[in-house]
Amino acid sequence: MSSEVISSGHSACAGCGEIMGERMVLEAIGKDVIVCQATGCMEVTTTPYPKTTFKVPWVHVTFENAASVASGVVEADRKLGGDATVLAIGGDGGMMDIGFRALSGALERGHDILVVITDNEAYMNTGIQRSSGTPKYASTTTTPAGKVIPGKLQWKKNIARIAVAHGAPYVATASVGFPQDLAAKVKKAKSIRGPKLIHLFTPCPVGWGFDSSKTVYYAKKAVETGLWPLYEVEHGKLKIDQKPSFAPVEEYFKGQKRYKHLTPELIAEIEKHVKDRWAELEKQEAAGINLQLLP
Amino acid sequence: MVKKIEEGSHAVADVVRLLNPGVLAMYPITPSTHIPERLSEFEANGELGGKIIRVESEFSAISAVVGASARGIRAYTATSSQGLALMHEVLFAASGMRLPIVITVANRALSAPLNIFNDWQDSISERDSGWLQFYGEDSQEVVDLMIQAYKIAEDKRVLLPTMVCMDGFFLTHTYDVIDVPEDLKGFVPDYKPEHAFLDPKKPMTQGAWAMQEPYFKLRKELEEAQRSIFPVIKEVHDDFAKVFGRSYGDGLIEVYGEGDNAVVTMGSFSTNLKVLADKLGFQVIRIRCYRPFPDKELAAALKGKESVAVFEKDVSYGTGHGAVYNDVRTVYNGKMVNFIVGLGGLDVPVSALEKMYKQVPEMKDAETRWQI
Structure with missing residues (x-):
């Protein structure tokens, strides 16, 4: 799909949620942008030398430094009299694991940057290995569901809350299943000075094992079941954007190969976790407390 | 010309201030630390033109400097030992991207065992990174090398990142009679890149990936660039001698x-x-x-x-x-x-x-x- 910011002809897979997310984010920002991309699918499918998908300035350096590169880009841009939106964008591996130190440093220093984490819940570019973004009990190539171990054994890292704890003035979650919500959040982020972070849910047909026509279906279903809450935290105040219908989580797991080993007991554990998380979210929203001041 | 009795690191900070990088990234590591400390004093007193980013690691120091240079501005950092080793991955990216960054390396031993004192193992271990490397004999030469390094690195015939190496403690922490020029007399013109900049008005992709054949050709070009610049190094050295009155052999x-x-x-x-x-x-x-x-x-x-x-x-x-x-x-x-x-x-x-x-x-x- 061609647009003002991305041209057609990239080699992302059919149904790739990540390229959808990257396009939606860039379309919402507009052309006055500088993109600092972490290594990953969004780099290898878009810029095979000497070609490029991007119609906006774009730079890639390494896997783990998109936020640090953005720190240098934005300070140089301001020195040169520019006022571009400097976007640091990378996947769950590039931002939540190997690039976590760089991300933390950039958020703490308070650069005027927008960080977008396109989270497809594993290292897809290298062949579906576990990351800290991989959800509990998902089967990956390094946490294969076997006779004894049912996939990954840890819950997903809560990167949005970690960003809030850094004092970032704007943190939001979003899903490519809700493009208008995402665009509104990107535009709001753009209007705020300082570090902003959007944790964006981007399903991966290849890595999760579902039909490539179902990307938007799963991007919506994760929200409707309560597994992927849509919320914003502006200057520490939490606002839930969409109250889910709390459809059974099985509806979301069904049709994804990474979850086909789930037993009723494991599903019940996840269901309880969803309920507990939502109870906490709603409590915090109702209390109106400043999450940045929490010890 | 004013000669001062000054610590080597402080003389380097003096000349970096004159060279006026737009972005400076800093992370403390002995024995390079006196350089960012002095630059921070300049900033605190309103005497520094550039913006200092106090990063959370040397990995981010070199990454921020790469970002700033890719945006199209002169950029600087200083480091030593483990810090340079931590930068290793990005050093290769910087040379491959042909970004004319200059860094000062205060040479120090590498672990293990941990040791803060001087040898050359840190920068020697980066000799195949595609960066230019200069080694100064005394702090005066290091100051002069800093000036020459930016002029060489940013020359359109070169466009390669450069390390100016000075022995840790022996030079960084000792006082010497040093002539730091009061101004650079236009010797190093402003950096206005034509090959690498990130400007929304003229979009450019930097840091693409390449398949076997273009990768091979680009890496060959990097070596050809290194091998072709001896005349530039000599020329800059000779021109420097004419303007500032100091020379060091033939520059090589x-x-x-x-x-x-x-x-x-x-x-x-x-x-x-x-x-x-x-x-x-x-x-x-x-x-x-x-x-x-x-x-x-x-x-x-x-x-x-x-x-x-x-x-x-x-x-x-x-x-x-x-x-x-x-x-x-x-x-x-x-x-x-x-x-x-x-x-x-x-x-x-x-x-x-x-x-x-x-x-x-x-x-x-x-x-x-x-x-x-």
Whole structure:
């Protein structure tokens, strides 16, 4: 799909949620942008030398430094009299694991940057290995569901809350299943000075094992079941954007190969976790407390 | 011209302020730390043109500097040892992206065991990163190299990142009479890149990936660029001499004294070897530009020597020699021996050098001896 910011002809897979997310984010920002991309699918499918998908300035350096590169880009841009939106964008591996130190440093220093984490819940570019973004009990190539171990054994890292704890003035979650919500959040982020972070849910047909026509279906279903809450935290105040219908989580797991080993007991554990998380979210929203001041 | 008694690190900070990088990234590591401290004082007093980013690691220091340079502004950082090692991955990206960053390396030993003192193992280990490398003999030369380095790196015929190396503590923490120019007299023009910038008005993709054939060609181009710039280095050195009145050999190597036998070395303890040369009558050939490697100049300087002894503070592990010896071997076929000295900051006084040098006649070709 061609647009003002991305041209057609990239080699992302059919149904790739990540390229959808990257396009939606860039379309919402507009052309006055500088993109600092972490290594990953969004780099290898878009810029095979000497070609490029991007119609906006774009730079890639390494896997783990998109936020640090953005720190240098934005300070140089301001020195040169520019006022571009400097976007640091990378996947769950590039931002939540190997690039976590760089991300933390950039958020703490308070650069005027927008960080977008396109989270497809594993290292897809290298062949579906576990990351800290991989959800509990998902089967990956390094946490294969076997006779004894049912996939990954840890819950997903809560990167949005970690960003809030850094004092970032704007943190939001979003899903490519809700493009208008995402665009509104990107535009709001753009209007705020300082570090902003959007944790964006981007399903991966290849890595999760579902039909490539179902990307938007799963991007919506994760929200409707309560597994992927849509919320914003502006200057520490939490606002839930969409109250889910709390459809059974099985509806979301069904049709994804990474979850086909789930037993009723494991599903019940996840269901309880969803309920507990939502109870906490709603409590915090109702209390109106400043999450940045929490010890 | 005002000569001041100044610490080496502070003189470097003075000249960096004059060179006016738009972005400076800083992370503390001994013995480079006095440079960012002094630059921070300049900033606090409103005397620094650029913006300092106090990053959370050297990895981010070099990454931020790469980002700033890719945006199209002059950028600077300083580091040592583990910090340079942590930058390793990004060093290769910076040279591949042809970004003319200049960094000061305050040379220090690498772990393990942990050791904060001087040797060259940190920058020597990055000799194949595609960066230019210069080694200064004293703080005055390091100051002069900083000025020349930006002019060389940003030259359209070059466009390569550059390390200016100074021995940790021996230069960074010692006071010397140093002439830091009060202004650069237009010697280093503003950096206005035509090849690499990130401007929304003129979109550009930087840092693409490449398949086998274009990758191969681009890496070959990087080596061809390194090998083609000797005239630029000499030209900048000679022009600098005209404007500022100081010169260092031909800009690539410096030949000191005369003799049928030669010592090849780099860095600050060259001074000790020169003192010894005055007494024993050998010639000192000091490598100032280590990358690109000035093979033709060295071959000419070493031609017809009865023996060559290479003194160095690094090891190319598993080869039986230091890296400098191995490089010099490629241009000299006569009797050549190697002394590994000063690792982990071990003092290398003239007396120790004399004891070692007097062993040369009894040594076999290609033999390596260690200071202790």
